[in-house]
Ligand SMILES: Nc1ncnc2c1ncn2[C@@H]1O[C@H](COP(=O)(O)OP(=O)(O)O)[C@@H](O)[C@H]1O
């Protein structure tokens with residue numbers, strides 16, 4: 001368990017691509033009621049922050065990121081509850097830990113208790129599950145319900161349990177009921193992928209020139225099209241891989257021309273091109289039928305043929 005100061009979190013809502021609608025809803029349903037109770041709770045008891053919010057969807061689409069940004073921008077105390085603290089300890093102690101978490105959250109409120117991969121702690125009762133683990137769950141739910149009941153008695157609790165999961169189907173009915181606000185974070189569509197590419201490449205040098213066939217050397221449209229079905233995290237990795245290509249190329253060229261490594265300046269490295277992504281350059285070199293004119297150093301083709309020959313020999317020997 002760790003208590004995080006909002007100022008120490010590097011992620012902001014601006015770093016998250018394509019989830020503006022969800023961010024706005026999170027602001028309305030969690031941040032404002034938690035941090036400006038005078039505006040909400042005094043108006044109607046219906047307007048208090050929900051005691052539970054769940055972010056769910058496939059991995060790598062920004063759930064953890066959203067939680068972090070929420071912590072930073074809410075200014076609420078953020079308690080990051082690691083699953084391991086609840087499950088790896090002696091079971092007897094776990095109950096006390098659960099009580100301690102809620103007591104801490106109450107003392108530090110307004111606070112958000114974040115449980116990442118919540119299915120792992122509060123998942124469905126599986127057959128053969130340790131009995132004590134069920135007790136931890138029960139203890140957790142009792143405290144959780146306590147949040148709502150003390151609100152009813154006048155002293156409003158400003159504590160929100162925020163969960164994230166890749167497997168909503170593994171979560172207990174009872175838990176789901178306690179998280180009335182559920183936000184699906186699904187794989188990004190084309191518009192969202194465009195946003196994520198823009199954000200991820202915001203400080204990367206891009207090749208703004210035109211190729212000989214008139215198309216742009218760097219085309220965001222093409223990348224958006226090629227990345228269909230990818231998650232935000234896949235896109236980030238693809239950008240990281242692609243960004244390496246011009247640097248690697250530059251170092252190789254410098255070595256070949258006998259230039260010392262010290263003399264290499266980052267300004268001299270060319271900008272990023274569409275072909276640096278998804279290994280497209282290699283593909284083009286291997287497939288001669290591609291419309292790109294063959295470059296003089298298309299030695300790659302020979303290498304492939306050699307490789308195939310060697311393979312053939314091995315096959316013949318076997
Ligand atoms: N919508 C997004 N905008 C920008 N980056 C993203 C987005 N979604 C995912 N990423 C990148 O992928 C990484 C993993 O995302 P994360 O929030 O941990 O996914 P999840 O918790 O949904 O599995 C992030 O650190 C970020 O670099």
Ligand SMILES: [Mg+2]
Nearest residue numbers: 063064116164
């Ligand atoms: Mg996550």
